[in-house]
Amino acid sequence: MANKKVKVGIVGLGRQGYQHAENLALRVPNCELIAVCSVVEKEVKEVQEKWGIPYGYADYDEMLENRELEAIFIASPSGFHYEQIEKALEAGFHVFSEKPLGLYLEEAEKVEKAVSRHPDKVFMLGFMRRYDRSYADAKRMIDSGEIGEPVLIRCYGLDPAGKLDSFLKFARDNYSGGLFLDMAIHDLDLARWYLQAEPEEVWAIGGSYARPEFAELGDAETGAAMVRFSGNRIGIFVAGRNCAHGYHIETEIIGTNGTLRIGTVPERNQVMIFNETGAVKKCTGGFLERFEQSYLSEAEEFINCILENRKPSVNVRDGVESTRLGYACKKSFETGKLVRVKS
Ligand SMILES: NC(=O)c1ccc[n+]([C@@H]2O[C@H](COP(=O)([O-])OP(=O)(O)OC[C@H]3O[C@@H](n4cnc5c(N)ncnc54)[C@H](O)[C@@H]3O)[C@@H](O)[C@H]2O)c1
Structure with missing residues (x-):
């Protein structure tokens, strides 16, 4: 064996x-x-x-x-x-x-x-x-009570602006399912995992600012969803395709006794350059680099x-429930209404 x-x-x-x-x-x-x-x-x-x-x-x-x-x-x-x-x-x-x-x-x-x-x-x-060292460490800290009861999760999932054209192609070919299902789904899964709660209702808004073509395709270039989870837990999700400084994945979990932040500065490595623009750290350029491990x-x-x-x-249940919430976000964005998430 x-x-x-x-x-x-x-x-x-x-x-x-x-x-x-x-x-x-x-x-x-x-x-x-x-x-x-x-x-x-x-x-x-x-x-x-x-x-x-x-x-x-x-x-x-x-x-x-x-x-x-x-x-x-x-x-x-x-x-x-x-x-x-x-x-x-x-x-x-x-x-x-x-x-x-x-x-x-x-x-x-x-x-x-x-x-x-x-x-x-x-x-x-x-x-x-869930297999990223930082995200897994945050899970261990939450489960061992280090921040008390987790009550709010705030997530940023932002793709680099340099990839806007390829995302437009994705949206055009109906390849992705839209911003919330494609991009925010990892955050929706993390929210259920960290809060140990299921979504009840969602309100999502979004727009297309740098590239109006997303709106013509019925998708959003940048969007945000606010979700009420069971036990009155709160989720705030920001997703976007136009992040000027690179690939920005950031998560904050606020508990009754402390706060955790993961990836607040999406730094590429430990190097900082001091020059005429100030003290600068390079940011990660994409998912393959950030989540290599x-x-x-x-x-x-x-x-x-x-x-x-x-x-x-x-x-597989995690996959179904995150898809259900992703769809509720999409529906709320498309209708402009608060949507109940039914399981
Ligand atoms: N977990 C993550 O971080 C992450 C990141 C990016 C993409 N993804 C997912 O990975 C999947 C692939 O995304 P991608 O960006 O690599 O796409 P891609 O378009 O770059 O690659 C798709 C591949 O599938 C092949 N293909 C297409 N139709 C096929 C078929 N019918 N039979 C066999 N091969 C076929 C293509 O030739 C190509 O090799 C998507 O579902 C996407 O959501 C996940």
């Missing part, structure tokens, strides 16, 4: 999938990446040659016929997730899927049913922030769960 390696196949080799594939091929112990799949054949060939991956596929269903495989990693665009998760589970594989479970709540609920039909399989969702840690956890026959703490 100690030397057993789990044989994994991955679908999607884009921004996120390439990073996962590199971790699975080179860095995750007890894992052997033996198959890669993408509709772009050039991506498949490049990765196969680079890391010596024996099997390459342009067709996902064909990859699932490979009986050497034990687990499937899904990093395709969000609209394919629910179907690909369902198919992989039905074909007898353990499954890791990038967030979200699907583009619609109904899809997320279908995934939950599929996961419950296969209790012997490990299913894990890519809420990687978390992507590796979550992949290790998935493989260890398979080997040790246990389930990860982040489960």
Whole structure:
């Protein structure tokens, strides 16, 4: 058992999938990446040659016929997730899927049913922030009572302005599900995790300021949601696509006896330059840089769960409930009304 390696196949080799594939091929112990799949054949060939991956596929269903495989990693665009998760589970594989479970709540609920039909399989969702050292440390501090009762969470999830064009493309292709479902979903999950409470009602507003095209597509470039959680806990979520200084992920949890802040200055590293502009620290440029460690840690956890026959703490219900809240935010933003979150 100690030397057993789990044989994994991955679908999607884009921004996120390439990073996962590199971790699975080179860095995750007890894992052997033996198959890669993408509709772009050039991506498949490049990765196969680079890391010596024996099997390459342009067709996902064909990859699932490979009986050497034990687990499937899904990093395709969000609209394919629910179907690909369902198919992989039905074909007898353990499954890791990038967030979200699907583009619609109904899809997320279908995934939950599929996961419950296969209790012997490990299913894990890519809420990687839970595996980030700082976020995990904050969780330990909250659970041990260091800030008393957590009563308010304030989150900033801001993408760098330099990527505005690619987000416009995402919005245009209906690739993402919109600002709240795509960008704020990690924060919505963290809020449930830290507050140990479920959302009851939400009011969300937003607009398109630097790039009016987002509004033409029915999406927001910058938005904010205020959520009342059970026990009268408070959530304030700011999401945006136009952050001039880089990728800014910040979380504050206020308790009855103290406050925690994570990532208040989204600094790249310990270096500070003193020059004519002042004392300057560079900021992180994107998610791959900020969450490099978390992507590796979550992949290790998935493989260890398979080997040790246990389930990860982040489960399919977390995916469904964060999607439900993401949709309630979207509905409130679209209608301008306070929305009750029904489970
Ligand atoms: N957890 C995070 O921090 C995080 C960050 C970014 C993206 N994501 C998620 O990862 C997923 C992928 O996002 P991305 O930015 O890497 O997208 P991307 O467009 O860069 O890459 C998508 C990949 O999937 C392939 N693909 C598309 N349709 C396919 C199909 N039908 N079958 C097989 N392959 C197909 C593409 O060729 C490409 O290789 C999304 O669901 C996104 O929400 C998560």
